[in-house]
Amino acid sequence: AQKVTQAQTEISVVEKEDVTLDCVYETRDTTYYLFWYKQPPSGELVFLIRRNSFDEQNEISGRYSWNFQKSTSSFNFTITASQVVDSAVYFCALSGSGYSGGGADGLTFGKGTHLIIQP
Amino acid sequence: EAQVTQNPRYLITVTGKKLTVTCSQNMNHEYMSWYRQDPGLGLRQIYYSMNVEVTDKGDVPEGYKVSRKEKRNFPLILESPSPNQTSLYFCASSLLGQENTEAFFGQGTRLTVV
Numbered sequence: 461a462q463k464v465t466q467a468q469t470e471i472s473v474v475e476k477e478d479v480t481l482d483c484v485y486e487t488r489d490t491t492y493y494l495f496w497y498k499q500p501p502s503g504e505l506v507f508l509i510r511r512n513s514f515d516e517q518n519e520i521s522g523r524y525s526w527n528f529q530k531s532t533s534s535f536n537f538t539i540t541a542s543q544v545v546d547s548a549v550y551f552c553a554l555s556g557s558g559y560s561g562g563g564a565d566g567l568t569f570g571k572g573t574h575l576i577i578q579p
Numbered sequence: 580e581a582q583v584t585q586n587p588r589y590l591i592t593v594t595g596k597k598l599t600v601t602c603s604q605n606m607n608h609e610y611m612s613w614y615r616q617d618p619g620l621g622l623r624q625i626y627y628s629m630n631v632e633v634t635d636k637g638d639v640p641e642g643y644k645v646s647r648k649e650k651r652n653f654p655l656i657l658e659s660p661s662p663n664q665t666s667l668y669f670c671a672s673s674l675l676g677q678e679n680t681e682a683f684f685g686q687g688t689r690l691t692v693v
Contacts, residue, residue, distance in 0.1 A: 466621075495681065495682075497684075503686070504686050507683075555682075566612055567682055569622040569623070571620060
């Protein structure tokens with residue numbers, strides 16, 4: 461079965477600090493997809509990024525960057541120069557080809573990391 | 580505008596009173612699913628559907644039913660709600676397989692069963 465672990469339940473930093481959210485995953489699928497979603501206090505889920513298992517290139521989007529390392533089964537998310545608006549719960553998620561169970565194309569979510577950015 | 584629409588957004592009901600949460604998408608997606616979100620547990624898949632008339636159980640299906648009579652709609656049915664089904668529910672849709680770039684989520688339905 462697939463599994464996603466976000467070991468950090470809550471992180472609190474002061475504005476402008478850099479912060480990294482960890483995500484470790486388990487799957488037996490050879491092809492899989494990794495995602496990050498943001499859930500602000502309003503409750504909706506905001507898509508941030510999708511990464512294919514065969515593409516280990518790191519990605520940068522403004523203040524956000526993602527480090528995908530297949531060797532350690534990790535897909536970490538870094539926010540540079542954090543801002544109060546970054547305060548939210550962040551979810552890492554995994555979907556596979558369905559051979560590992562959990563429903564083909566269904567997302568297996570981590571438990572989320574609550575990020576608090578203090579002014 | 581591409582979207583997934585859930586209704587209602589908020590619902591308070593009593594134990595045992597049947598209810599339906601509707602979900603509709605306008606992107607012609609094959610894949611639709613329901614998740615529930617509980618504190619400390621993240622989101623867990625309840626049911627999913629890979630196409631019309633094709634549905635299957637996710638990780639936590641007990642106490643729920645779904646149907647997929649049309650491609651755009653995927654209602655979640657609680658025949659006899661209980662307090663342990665108090666949760667935040669999300670409907671999602673996406674393309675299948677390699678074409679799946681992201682799951683589009685509805686705004687969520689906050690259900691309270693008293």
